[in-house]
Amino acid sequence: MTTVPLAPVRRWILRRQSAHRERGATLNSLYIGALTVAIVGGMLHRQLAEVFWPPHPDASGLAGASLTALCYGLLYLALRRFGPLALSRPAASWLLTAPVSRRSLLIPSLRIAGAVAAVLGALAGIAIVGHTAPRPVALPLLTAGGALLGLVLLLIAAAAQAGGRWGTAVDALMSLLFAAGFAGLVADTTLDQPVAVTAWPPAQTLVPLVAGVAVVVLVVLALVVRGLARTPSDHILDASRTAGTLFDAAFGIEPSFLTDMIERRYWAARRLRSVTLPSRLPVLVAQDLLLTLRRRRRLLWLVFGAAFPLLLGNAPAWILGAAVLLGALIAGMTATGNVRTDAGNAVLLRLLGLSSRQAVLQRLWIPGVLAALWSAAALTALDVLGDLPAGPWWALGLALGPVGAAAAVHRARAGFVRNDLLPLDTPMGTLSTGPLVNAVIGPDMLLLGLPALVEIAQGNPLSWTTVLVQAVVGVIGARAYLSGTTDTDRTELSR
Amino acid sequence: MEAVEVKSLYAGYGAAPVLEDVTLTVPTGQGVCVVGENGVGKSTLLRCVSGLQQVESGTITVFGGDPGATPEFWRAVVTTVEPPTWYPGLTAREHAELVCRAHGQDPAEAGIDEALERFGLARHADAIPPSLSSGQKQRLVLAIALLRPSSLLILDEPEQRLDREGRADVAALLADYLAGGGSLLMASHDDDFAIASGAAITTMESLSAVAG
Numbered sequence: 001m002t003t004v005p006l007a008p009v010r011r012w013i014l015r016r017q018s019a020h021r022e023r024g025a026t027l028n029s030l031y032i033g034a035l036t037v038a039i040v041g042g043m044l045h046r047q048l049a050e051v052f053w054p055p056h057p058d059a060s061g062l063a064g065a066s067l068t069a070l071c072y073g074l075l076y077l078a079l080r081r082f083g084p085l086a087l088s089r090p091a092a093s094w095l096l097t098a099p100v101s102r103r104s105l106l107i108p109s110l111r112i113a114g115a116v117a118a119v120l121g122a123l124a125g126i127a128i129v130g131h132t133a134p135r136p137v138a139l140p141l142l143t144a145g146g147a148l149l150g151l152v153l154l155l156i157a158a159a160a161q162a163g164g165r166w167g168t169a170v171d172a173l174m175s176l177l178f179a180a181g182f183a184g185l186v187a188d189t190t191l192d193q194p195v196a197v198t199a200w201p202p203a204q205t206l207v208p209l210v211a212g213v214a215v216v217v218l219v220v221l222a223l224v225v226r227g228l229a230r231t232p233s234d235h236i237l238d239a240s241r242t243a244g245t246l247f248d249a250a251f252g253i254e255p256s257f258l259t260d261m262i263e264r265r266y267w268a269a270r271r272l273r274s275v276t277l278p279s280r281l282p283v284l285v286a287q288d289l290l291l292t293l294r295r296r297r298r299l300l301w302l303v304f305g306a307a308f309p310l311l312l313g314n315a316p317a318w319i320l321g322a323a324v325l326l327g328a329l330i331a332g333m334t335a336t337g338n339v340r341t342d343a344g345n346a347v348l349l350r351l352l353g354l355s356s357r358q359a360v361l362q363r364l365w366i367p368g369v370l371a372a373l374w375s376a377a378a379l380t381a382l383d384v385l386g387d388l389p390a391g392p393w394w395a396l397g398l399a400l401g402p403v404g405a406a407a408a409v410h411r412a413r414a415g416f417v418r419n420d421l422l423p424l425d426t427p428m429g430t431l432s433t434g435p436l437v438n439a440v441i442g443p444d445m446l447l448l449g450l451p452a453l454v455e456i457a458q459g460n461p462l463s464w465t466t467v468l469v470q471a472v473v474g475v476i477g478a479r480a481y482l483s484g485t486t487d488t489d490r491t492e493l494s495r
Numbered sequence: 496m497e498a499v500e501v502k503s504l505y506a507g508y509g510a511a512p513v514l515e516d517v518t519l520t521v522p523t524g525q526g527v528c529v530v531g532e533n534g535v536g537k538s539t540l541l542r543c544v545s546g547l548q549q550v551e552s553g554t555i556t557v558f559g560g561d562p563g564a565t566p567e568f569w570r571a572v573v574t575t576v577e578p579p580t581w582y583p584g585l586t587a588r589e590h591a592e593l594v595c596r597a598h599g600q601d602p603a604e605a606g607i608d609e610a611l612e613r614f615g616l617a618r619h620a621d622a623i624p625p626s627l628s629s630g631q632k633q634r635l636v637l638a639i640a641l642l643r644p645s646s647l648l649i650l651d652e653p654e655q656r657l658d659r660e661g662r663a664d665v666a667a668l669l670a671d672y673l674a675g676g677g678s679l680l681m682a683s684h685d686d687d688f689a690i691a692s693g694a695a696i697t698t699m700e701s702l703s704a705v706a707g
Contacts, residue, residue, distance in 0.1 A: 263583055264625065268623070268626060271621075272622075274589050274592075275589070276592065276602065277592055277602075279596075279602075283597045287582065287585065287593055290584075290585070291583065295584070337584065338583070341581075345577075348579075351639065352594060352598075353598060353643075354566060355565075355566040488566075489564075489566070490564050490565065
C-alpha cells in the first residue's frame, strides 16, 4: 500500500482550522501563559526557592534516595497512564485510520512527551539534590542529568506502550519502587539521627557519566523512533481517549469524567468470576464488601497510606489532625462506587425495590469499617513512631468510622459540578463557584470529626471521655445525615 | 381493581404534544400490548404509567394508587423503559443474584442459572454487563425483570434484538407470567409476539380520543 505523505495533510488541516480561529490566538495564548508563569513566579519565588534549592541541604541521604524513587516512579507511572504517545481525538479518528506514515503521525506526540518528561525530570533532580547534596553542585550538569533520567523513563514507557506483556511487569516494578520510596521517607522521619550526605561525586566523575547516559538515550531514542510504527493502534486509541477525557475534565472542571473513565477501564481489564454474595450480611453491604475485596491493590495502597500522616511530623498539629480526617474520607471512598452509581441513576434501586433510607444505611457500613480501620492504623502509627501524647489513640481512630462513612457517602452522592451557580467577581478575576461548592461536598461532613481534630491540635494526653464524645458525635451526625437526606417512601437518592 | 387505569392523559415534550386524551385499562392478571409506528408515543405512555415522566393532565392509577417513586410501587412493578445502568465490578450473574436477594428470594432457588441459560447468557455469566453487546444487555435486563417477583411488568419492545427462537421463548415466559396472575403492559412492533405472549393488542390510535 502506498503511504500518503503526512506533512501536507497536517498543513492543510492547520490552514482550515486557522480560518475560523481568531488571528493571533496562538500568540495571545502564549502571552497569557508566559504572563501567568511570571506572575506566579514573582509571587511565590521565595517558596519555590525553598522547595527546589534551599540555602543549605536539609534532608538525609535516605530521604534523598527515597524522594528519587518516589518522584521518578511517579513520573513513569504518570507517563504510562497518559500514553505516553497519544493523538488528539480528531487525529485518532481520521489520521490513524488513513494511509499515512504512522511514524510521522506519532513523532510530534513523542516530542511533546519528551519535553514534558525532560522538564519534570530536571525539576525533580534539582529539588532532590538541592535538599540533600553538600554545596557546591554544578547546576547545569545536574539539570542535564535529571532531564536525561526523565527521557530514559519516557523511552521505557514508549517502548512498553508499543511492546507486549513485559510493560505490565515494569509497571508493577515501578509501583514497588514508588512504594519503597514512600516507605523510605516514613522510615527517615522515625530516625533520631538521620545520616546526611557528606560527599558528592566531583564533576570529573559526573561529566563522563552524564555524557554516557546521553549517548545511550540518543541510541535508544533512534530505536524507539524506528519502532514507532509498530505501536498497536488500540494502545494509541486508548491513550488518545485518556488525553481527550483529561481535556474535557480540565475545561469542564469536572474531574468525575476522568475518574469514571479510569474506573470503567479498570473493570473492563479485569477477569472476574461470579461468586455468591455473603448471605449473612444485608444485601447491599454484601455487595459493597465484594466490590472492596475485588480492589485488593487499592486496599494495599490504603494500608501504605496509613503511614502518610507520619510524614507531617514537623507540620502544625492541626494539619496532622486534618490529614487523618481526610484520610478517613479517602479510605471510606474506596467502597462508595456503588452508591455513586445509584446517585447518578436510580434504575437499579428501582429494580431492587429498596427505599433510599434502607439503601444509604446499608451503603454506610463498609465505608465506615474502612474509615475506622484506616484511622485506627494511622493514629496507632503516629502514637508508636511519632510524637502523640499518651492515650488510647487506636480507639479514637475507630470512633472516626461513622464520620468517614458519612463523608464518603456524601461525597459519592455529590454528582456533577453545577456550572449554573453565580460566579464571584474578585479583583484577580472571575471565580466560578460551582467547582468550589462541589469540592466541599463530602469534606464538609468531616466537621463531625471536630472533637478528634481539636484533641490532636491541642497536644494533650487523650482521655476515654474524648473518645466517647467523638464516638457519640460521629454516630449522631451520621444518623442525622441519614434521616435528613433520605426517606422511607422514596427510592431516588437525590430529591 | 385494575392493574393500570389511564384516563384523559395529556403528555409531551415541551411544546410538542405526544399523548392527547389517551385512555387505557389493563385488568389485573391480563396483558395489553400497544402497537404503532415509531414516534406515536408508545414509550411515552409506558414512561407515564411507570411514573418516570411528568404528565400535563389526566389521571393514572396503578393498582389503585399513584404511580410513583415509592419502594412499594417498585416492589410491585418492573419496567424496562429506561436504559439500564450497572454496578461497577459486579458480573452479570451477580447482578441477577443481587436483585433476587433484595426481594428476599433464595438465590439458589430463584433459578438464576436457568434464566441466564434461557436468554443465551450462560456463557457470559462472569462478564461485567458493560462488556456485553447491546442485545445481550437487553436480554439480561429482561432475565432479571422476569426473575424477581412482581405484579406488573411494563416492557418496551421486549422482542427487540432477540432472534426468532428467543422471541418465542420470551413470549412463552410472558404467557406463564400472565397465567401466574401477573399483569403486563408492553409496547411492541411484532403482532405475532404479542399474540403468543397472551396480551390483547391495541393500537395507539384507538387509545386516543383525539387521534381516533
